[in-house]
Every structure is written in C-alpha cells, then in structure tokens.
Amino acid sequence: MKQTTQGKSGIKDVQNSCDERGIAIQKVGVSDVHLPFLIKTKSGSFQSVLAKIKLAVDLPQEFKGTHMSRFIEILSDWSQKPVSYREVEYMLTDTIDRLHAMRAHIDIHFKYFIEKAAPVSGLKSMLDYDCVFSAELVRGEQLDFMFGITVPFTSLCPCSKEISHYGAHNQRGTMRAKIKQLPGKFIWIEDLAAMMEEQGSCQVYALLKREDEKYVTEKAYENPKFVEDVLRDLVLTLRKIDGVEWFEVECENYESIHNHSAYAAHVECVEQ
Numbered sequence: 001m002k003q004t005t006q007g008k009s010g011i012k013d014v015q016n017s018c019d020e021r022g023i024a025i026q027k028v029g030v031s032d033v034h035l036p037f038l039i040k041t042k043s044g045s046f047q048s049v050l051a052k053i054k055l056a057v058d059l060p061q062e063f064k065g066t067h068m069s070r071f072i073e074i075l076s077d078w079s080q081k082p083v084s085y086r087e088v089e090y091m092l093t094d095t096i097d098r099l100h101a102m103r104a105h106i107d108i109h110f111k112y113f114i115e116k117a118a119p120v121s122g123l124k125s126m127l128d129y130d131c132v133f134s135a136e137l138v139r140g141e142q143l144d145f146m147f148g149i150t151v152p153f154t155s156l157c158p159c160s161k162e163i164s165h166y167g168a169h170n171q172r173g174t175m176r177a178k179i180k181q182l183p184g185k186f187i188w189i190e191d192l193a194a195m196m197e198e199q200g201s202c203q204v205y206a207l208l209k210r211e212d213e214k215y216v217t218e219k220a221y222e223n224p225k226f227v228e229d230v231l232r233d234l235v236l237t238l239r240k241i242d243g244v245e246w247f248e249v250e251c252e253n254y255e256s257i258h259n260h261s262a263y264a265a266h267v268e269c270v271e272q
Contacts, residue, residue: 027105029056030071037110038082042188046082049110057101070098083108083133085145085186092137101139108133112149112189118205118212119219125207127152129193132178147186148178151193153200154216155253158224170220172204173227173253175234185243195241199233201225227253231264244270 030053037051055071078091088106095104113126132148153173161168175196181187197203201220208216225233231251238247246269253262 025059026103027056028059029054029105030068030075031056033072033075035075035079037079037108039110039112039189040082040084040087042190047112049112051079051108051110053109054105054107055095056105057095057099058103059101067099071095074098085143088133088135088145089137089143092135092143096137096139103136103138105136106134114190114193116203116205118208119203119215120211121209123207123209123212125205127204127206129189131189134178142183144180145186146178146180147189147192148176149189149192149196150174150176151196152204153197153230154202154204154220155227155230156201156220156224158226158229160257161221161224168221168224169257170201171253171256173200173230173251175199175230175252176250177234177238178248179238179241179244180246181241182243182245187241192241195237196234199230199237227251227262227264231266235266235268239268239270246270 033053033055035051035053037049037053038046039049041047053075055075074091074095078087078094081087083091088108092104092106095101095106109130109132112129112131114129115124116127117124130150132146134146134148136144151174153175154170155173156168156170177192177196179187179192201223202216205212205216231249234249234251238244238249246267248265248267250265251263255262
C-alpha cells in the first residue's frame with residue numbers, strides 16, 4: 001500500500017512518499033534559475049554577475065520526488081557569497097546534506113567582464129566573456145570541477161593573403177575551452193582568457209581609436225591563421241597549464257565571404 005507522509009505543518013508530504021516503479025533518477029532538481037551571484041576575481045575582490053543555474057541531485061528509486069524548494073533556498077544562500085572552486089565544493093556538500101543525497105551536480109553560467117586597454121591609445125573598456133562553472137560531487141569523494149570560457153578573436157585567412165594582390169579577408173571568431181584540473185588546481189578566469197586571446201590573428205577590443213584600429217588591422221595581416229591554426233595553437237597552450245587533466249576546445253570563424261562558419265574541435269586527456 002502506498003503511504004504519504006506528513007510534514008511538520010501536518011500537510012501531506014507527497015514527494016516524500018514511496019514510489020514502486022523501481023527507477024532511480026541520476027539527476028533531479030531545478031534549471032534555468034536566474035540569480036545574482038558573486039564571482040571571485042584574481043584581484044581578490046568579487047564581480048557581481050547574473051547567473052543561470054542548474055542544480056540537481058540523485059534520487060533513490062524508493063522516493064517519489066525531491067524537495068524542489070530546498071534547491072532555491074541553497075542557491076539563495078550562496079548567491080550572497082563570493083564563489084570560486086572551493087565555494088562550489090561547499091555548495092554541493094551543503095546540497096547533498098540538505099537533500100539527503102549521495103551525489104550533486106551544478107552548472108553556473110554567467111557573463112564575466114574583464115577590463116582591457118586598447119593596444120596603442122591605452123584607453124580602457126570592459127569586454128564580456130561567457131563562462132561556466134560545472135561540478136559534480138559524490139558524498140565522501142573529491143570534487144569533479146570543470147571551468148569553461150568563450151573568448152572572441154580576429155582571424156585573417158592565410159590563403160586569401162597568399163593569392164590576393166592586396167588585402168585579405170578576415171573575420172571575428174570565438175574559441176571555447178572547457179578544462180578539468182586536478183584536485184587543488186585552479187586557473188583564474190583572467191589568466192585563461194589572456195592565454196586564449198593570444199592564439200588568434202589578433203585580439204578583440206570593445207573600444208578602439210583610429211590608431212588602435214590601424215594596429216589591429218596590421219597585426220592580423222601579419223599573423224594570418226586558419227581556424228585549424230587557432231585550434232592547434234590553443235591546444236598547445238592548454239597543455240602547458242599546471243594540473244590540467246582534461247580539456248575540450250572548439251574554434252569557430254564567422255566567415256566574412258561565406259554564408260557559413262569554419263569550425264574545428266579537439267578533446268584531450270593530458271598525461272601528468
């Protein structure tokens with residue numbers, strides 16, 4: 001016979017009742033939760049961002065449902081504290097304890113801003129980067145943490161430069177990296193973004209004066225790269241990061257002379 005428990009208020013607790021279908025669920029929780037979050041910066045302060053979050057736990061086969069309100073309570077509590085690698089671990093530990101689970105998983109997507117100086121004028125402006133913290137924790141085990149970032153860049157086509165009497169077509173592109181580091185290792189968003197930006201034909205800036213525009217145009221022309229070149233140089237760069245266990249990279253050029261994009265991708269486990 002199915003039984004429905006009662007909570008402290010005397011109201012029936014349906015989700016805590018027994019389920020007889022014999023199916024455990026690997027992930028159950030909340031998604032598309034939008035909250036202000038505080039992200040730790042390399043300078044030691046924090047940046048307030050708008051985060052889109054998915055938080056989930058495992059659910060044993062004997063339980064009908066989980067307690068959805070507790071996920072929001074947890075996220076609301078943690079949205080007031082600066083978050084980085086260690087805080088994500090604490091957050092998932094809190095989730096496991098409060099939901100009586102064995103495993104918890106979180107994805108935190110957010111747009112992060114980094115101040116950049118124009119290459120000649122030195123004028124400063126903010127450039128935005130799409131980032132994600134993705135982590136899973138099993139009770140009693142170490143945190144499995146992944147950090148991802150999307151970085152814009154300019155590329156100039158080597159073939160176009162070689163065959164043209166003057167000029168060469170160029171385009172804006174994006175490179176996306178996801179990295180998993182060994183326990184205790186962590187790279188700051190600012191450092192990874194700077195390393196990645198060096199792999200294109202030229203960097204992208206939010207604010208450019210005429211002297212800056214001249215510089216980036218000529219810099220790209222002197223440094224032509226296919227999307228394959230950008231990807232391979234990015235792979236070599238990520239291999240040098242201390243403690244990287246695994247990474248996945250994608251590069252996409254939004255072609256200026258085609259109605260399609262050029263794309264390349266690579267996944268690698270790094271031997272330590």
